Amino acid sequence: MLKTVKNSVKNDSNFIDVEKVRRDFPLLQNHYNGRPIAFLDNAATTQKPQVVLDKLNEFYTQYNANVHRAIYHIGEQATREYEDARKKVSDFINAPDPSTIIFTRGATEAINLVAYSWGRHNLSPGDEILITEMEHHSNIIPWQLAVKDTGATLRYIPLHLPVDGTLDLQSLEVNLTNRTKLVAIVHQSNVFGTINPVKKIIKAAQSVGALVLLDSAQSVPHSKVDVQALDCDFLVFSGHKMMGPSGVGVLYAKETLLNSMEPFMGGGEMISTVSMEYSTWNDIPWKFEAGTPNIAQAIGLGAAVDYLNELNMESIHAHENELMDYASDMLKNTPRVILYGNGSKRGAIISFNVEGIHPHDLAQILDQDGIAVRAGHHCAQPIMKRLNVPATTRASFYVYNTKDEIDRLCEGIEKAINLLC
Amino acid sequence: MYDIRELYQQLIIDHSKNPKNFTVLKDANRSANGDNPLCGDKVTIYLKLEDDVIQDISFQGSGCAISKASTSIMTTSLKGKTVEEFQTFFDIFHQMVTTGKTDSIVLGKLAVLSGVHQYPVRVKCATLAWHTVKNALEDGIRKIATTE
Ligand SMILES: Cc1ncc(COP(=O)(O)O)c(C=O)c1O
Numbered sequence: 001m002l003k004t005v006k007n008s009v010k011n012d013s014n015f016i017d018v019e020k021v022r023r024d025f026p027l028l029q030n031h032y033n034g035r036p037i038a039f040l041d042n043a044a045t046t047q048k049p050q051v052v053l054d055k056l057n058e059f060y061t062q063y064n065a066n067v068h069r070a071i072y073h074i075g076e077q078a079t080r081e082y083e084d085a086r087k088k089v090s091d092f093i094n095a096p097d098p099s100t101i102i103f104t105r106g107a108t109e110a111i112n113l114v115a116y117s118w119g120r121h122n123l124s125p126g127d128e129i130l131i132t133e134m135e136h137h138s139n140i141i142p143w144q145l146a147v148k149d150t151g152a153t154l155r156y157i158p159l160h161l162p163v164d165g166t167l168d169l170q171s172l173e174v175n176l177t178n179r180t181k182l183v184a185i186v187h188q189s190n191v192f193g194t195i196n197p198v199k200k201i202i203k204a205a206q207s208v209g210a211l212v213l214l215d216s217a218q219s220v221p222h223s224k225v226d227v228q229a230l231d232c233d234f235l236v237f238s239g240h241k242m243m244g245p246s247g248v249g250v251l252y253a254k255e256t257l258l259n260s261m262e263p264f265m266g267g268g269e270m271i272s273t274v275s276m277e278y279s280t281w282n283d284i285p286w287k288f289e290a291g292t293p294n295i296a297q298a299i300g301l302g303a304a305v306d307y308l309n310e311l312n313m314e315s316i317h318a319h320e321n322e323l324m325d326y327a328s329d330m331l332k333n334t335p336r337v338i339l340y341g342n343g344s345k346r347g348a349i350i351s352f353n354v355e356g357i358h359p360h361d362l363a364q365i366l367d368q369d370g371i372a373v374r375a376g377h378h379c380a381q382p383i384m385k386r387l388n389v390p391a392t393t394r395a396s397f398y399v400y401n402t403k404d405e406i407d408r409l410c411e412g413i414e415k416a417i418n419l420l421c
Numbered sequence: 422m423y424d425i426r427e428l429y430q431q432l433i434i435d436h437s438k439n440p441k442n443f444t445v446l447k448d449a450n451r452s453a454n455g456d457n458p459l460c461g462d463k464v465t466i467y468l469k470l471e472d473d474v475i476q477d478i479s480f481q482g483s484g485c486a487i488s489k490a491s492t493s494i495m496t497t498s499l500k501g502k503t504v505e506e507f508q509t510f511f512d513i514f515h516q517m518v519t520t521g522k523t524d525s526i527v528l529g530k531l532a533v534l535s536g537v538h539q540y541p542v543r544v545k546c547a548t549l550a551w552h553t554v555k556n557a558l559e560d561g562i563r564k565i566a567t568t569e
Contacts, residue, residue, distance in 0.1 A: 390460065
């Protein structure tokens with residue numbers, strides 16, 4: 001009896017009418033080779049709902065002007081919309097104040113901003129940065145460059161062996177010392193889908209006085225993320241992975257850090273006064289937004305946030321969990337499929353290989369049936385090395401995906417086996 | 422509607438499953454490694470070159486069906502060819518996989534790879550081994566990466 005009640009409550013708050021959602025996405029109405037497009041590469045980027053496309057159109061047709069400068073009314077409207085978008089993003093991740101939200105070009109630029117503006121001024125020989133073997137290249141290379149410039153040392157938390165898609169957290173304790181200045185870690189793996197126990201890691205880092213950067217490129221689009229509850233120092237994500245336009249991303253950082261950090265790029269907008277000899281910086285967040293920003297994209301991201309809120313992040317997460325359970329079961333029962341990663345907490349990303357078929361051949365054959373998956377190293381070559389494979393195939397889901405598309409994926413795999421094996 | 426079988430023709434599948442000359446050549450006097458970092462394809466070419474004639478050729482490595490088949494068929498086509506003939510083959514093959522223009526009289530079995538030109542991202546799969554042979558002939562031993 002209790003169970004029934006629980007279920008019905010759950011159903012009410014979690015209901016996603018996926019067919020209705022799909023109608024909001026013009027691209028998903030297209031066909032390829034006579035089949036509807038099954039877009040299963042959402043970890044790479046996501047499709048855009050009509051409201052986001054309309055918002056971009058609205059900006060360009062009604063109030064296209066530069067921000068923070070114009071006296072005329074469309075300039076004021078552009079500024080208002082741009083700053084409204086910042087407020088929406090700020091609320092979305094429960095940031096304490098919109099001034100802690102910096103618009104960047106994407107997660108990559110946000111990490112680089114931290115590596116330059118914080119890293120270059122706070123690291124010296126003897127200091128250590130701790131990352132993991134699970135990182136996207138965008139959370140490896142900026143730190144490799146930073147330690148090269150500063151003489152600091154880069155250390156890695158290894159993957160748990162044999163590889164199950166989780167981190168070896170015992171080694172966290174060994175690697176985390178008072179030399180550690182920053183722990184930069186992926187919130188949700190773009191290869192395994194693993195959701196790392198970041199709260200625990202943040203606590204551990206704080207106990208040795210290290211700062212924590214979360215690469216939340218794969219988590220913010222799919223679940224409720226609360227920066228104050230997490231108490232992370234930096235958090236980054238990309239707009240295009242959450243239904244927003246490409247070319248906009250976000251750096252959240254604690255206010256005290258942003259105030260003490262040097263600017264990233266120099267130019268217009270980020271200054272307060274400029275003389276021939278020296279300049280003073282604008283307040284945050286503008287101190288970090290040199291030049292004309294990505295106005296349309298940021299406003300578009302604001303519209304994406306509205307859309308996600310309307311669907312409800314918990315409902316999105318529940319829908320994706322259901323898809324993920326279904327995909328795991330279906331793929332487990334598909335011949336020759338080897339699944340990678342079985343962490344207990346996972347987002348809707350599944351990496352696999354089909355014995356005897358190279359991922360590129362598989363992706364090519366699936367493409368013929370209108371199924372878009374990713375084949376490659378997913379910008380995570382250290383993981384491929386640990387898995388001892390050149391590449392994997394990856395299917396990643398979003399709220400608009402269906403079980404029918406997963407069925408098509410499995411049929412496509414069997415088709416590839418028949419063709420190539 | 423295109424048919425994927427135009428790309429994965431039976432001959433390609435056969436060669437990818439049972440590649441020819443897939444071995445280390447004991448008396449090779451030239452060799453080179455080819456690497457396609459984007460796909461993770463790797464190939465090592467072994468050559469026995471005498472008086473500008475490819476007396477023997479073999480390969481090792483891993484890759485997709487297209488790259489394996491292309492390498493395998495290439496090795497069967499190059500045995501007994503002069504370095505100059507290789508250069509002609511290289512140019513005609515390269516033209517075929519990039520434009521679809523086929524000279525099947527010269528290319529013979531290699532013409533089976535003409536479907537590749539429909540898939541620009543796969544061109545590098547088909548040409549990796551060719552670039553590697555070119556390198557083995559020019560430099561003997563050097564690691565190369567295709568740029569296509
Ligand atoms: C985990 C993770 N971090 C960072 C990035 C980089 O995002 P962007 O290329 O949008 O800057 C990605 C994108 O694939 C990602 O999956």
